Amino acid sequence: MALRTPLSRACLRTKISPATSVLSQWRRGNATVAPPVTQDATGSKGPTAMVFMNMGGPSTTDEVGTFLSRLFADADLIPLGRLQNYIGPLIARRRTPKIIKQYADIGGGSPIRKWSEHQAAEMCKILDKTSPETAPHKPYVAFRYADPLTEHMYQRLLEDGFGGGKGGRAVAFTQYPQYSCSTTGSSLNELWKWRQRLEGKRATGEVDPSGSIQWSVIDRWPTHSGLVEAFAQNIEAKLAEYPEDRRDNVILLFSAHSLPMSVVNRGDPYPAEVAATVWAVMQRLGMKNQYRLVWQSQVGPQPWLGAQTSDTVKNLMKKGNTDMVLIPIAFTSDHIETLYELDKEVIGEDAEGHEGVKRVESLNGSPVFINALADLAKVHLHSGVACSPQMLLRCPGCVSERCLEQKKFFAKQDQRLEAV
Missing domain, CATH: 3.40.50.1400 (Rossmann fold)
Structure with missing residues (x-):
């Protein structure tokens, strides 16, 4: 959200x-x-x-x-x-x-x-x-x-x-x-x-x-081998869409729903478990690409867990990094956070539809x-x-x-x- x-x-x-x-x-x-x-x-x-x-x-x-x-x-x-x-x-x-x-x-x-x-x-x-x-x-x-x-x-x-x-x-x-x-x-x-x-x-x-x-x-x-494999296969499929000479330089942005810092500071285990999923997926991928864990869907003016996905994309593009893959790492199917927030706002608006910024397919019906x-x-x-x-x-x-x-x-x- x-x-x-x-x-x-x-x-x-x-x-x-x-x-x-x-x-x-x-x-x-x-x-x-x-x-x-x-x-x-x-x-x-x-x-x-x-x-x-x-x-x-x-x-x-x-x-x-x-x-x-x-x-x-x-x-x-x-x-x-x-x-x-x-x-x-x-x-x-x-x-x-x-x-x-x-x-x-x-x-x-x-x-x-x-x-x-x-x-x-x-x-x-x-x-x-x-x-x-x-x-x-x-x-x-x-x-x-x-x-x-x-x-x-x-x-x-x-x-x-x-x-x-x-x-x-x-x-x-x-x-x-x-x-x-x-x-x-x-x-x-x-x-x-x-x-x-x-x-x-x-x-x-x-x-x-x-x-x-x-x-x-x-x-x-968070680290079940089948979950990790499903994410990894979808990431590999998306990376294959880039020319071979650009593929290893694509930045992987793992995006998860954020939490208020009041919840994080209370001791909620979510940030650590999301990070565990990201690490397991990167291990499966052989650590070939640079990556970051970022957070989306902040609600309201209070402090939330960051860095925000939208800000990260804009800042990386300012630095000349225009090849990025967004990975919804905490969602098991498509919904508004992927279809509207990532596809239309982050890619469509923040990245201005740049062809180098893509999103990995959600798990949806993955066998x-x-x-x-x-x-x-x-x-x-x-x-x-x-x-x-x-x-x-x-x-x-x-x-x-x-x-x-x-x-x-x-x-x-x-x-x-x-x-x-």
Whole structure:
């Protein structure tokens, strides 16, 4: 969510990369609703619900206002202090007209839902073959600020025969490879909240907790070999577009969504984990090119993690460096941050459309990436572990009671997994 103007005049920037051959086969708009699943276990430990968690995005311009209202109401993502409930809606209303125009410029809506549903469904097909004991694997998507919301996903789980006294296994699979309290943490807080509300006394242990959904979490995967390979292959494909005599001199700019410095200074692990992904990708590429990790989508006048992507591109061009490749290293599919912010603002405006400034294709439907997701899920399902030890460590400066209770809940899920 890019922002180069003061908070009171801010306008969300979301970008979408050029349409790919796969994406062109799909129409923008509401995604097709998948048929209901049932508790038709074919494996000894199935079925298993695989829930992809992400920020989400409006599928149509009509959904932009509601999306922004939810986004600015989330203090985990954009902390606005005690006046959050007043300032958040105000900012959302002021930004809505401009953001509607930005989504119109990228085709009328975000493709993130379609890509998420595609990735989840394809991953589950692979899992049915590679992990038959936990089959069938049923794909779900839970967005934080857009449909399908976490609460709607949870209601669908119950309707499909998970929980509600029937038990069943579900995996919350974050689609943010690098953990941040603002993204994965916020999504897990929301999941925990709706579990407590929708599974009633079973959620608190007052009534047969074995009848509630048994949850585990894939909470981070910044250096998974499949993720690194998928990024590396896309970078190599883009570098191949440059003449051979220029190729090794192309500067690689790994761009990730920025964070407020107040969140960073609290001890959020996101900057370190993004840097770990960048280092792993550069190692795979043989360290042939110069590179930098830069940050995009700053919102408001407060200090944010930098250097900013837009400023970096402009400054490098002033120094005569006109061959640059932008790599969205913290995104697993196209959305407004890639298609509008990087493609139209950074490349189209900051670089003035210079032919030497390009963007790497997003992961989207990459078979390498989808196989990586399946590998991550299989290892997790067979581990008997509810979440990583790192997830249970709170930020040193964290004072959120909701975060504490959410972590306690997932820590207790380990006990249930061992009993299976």
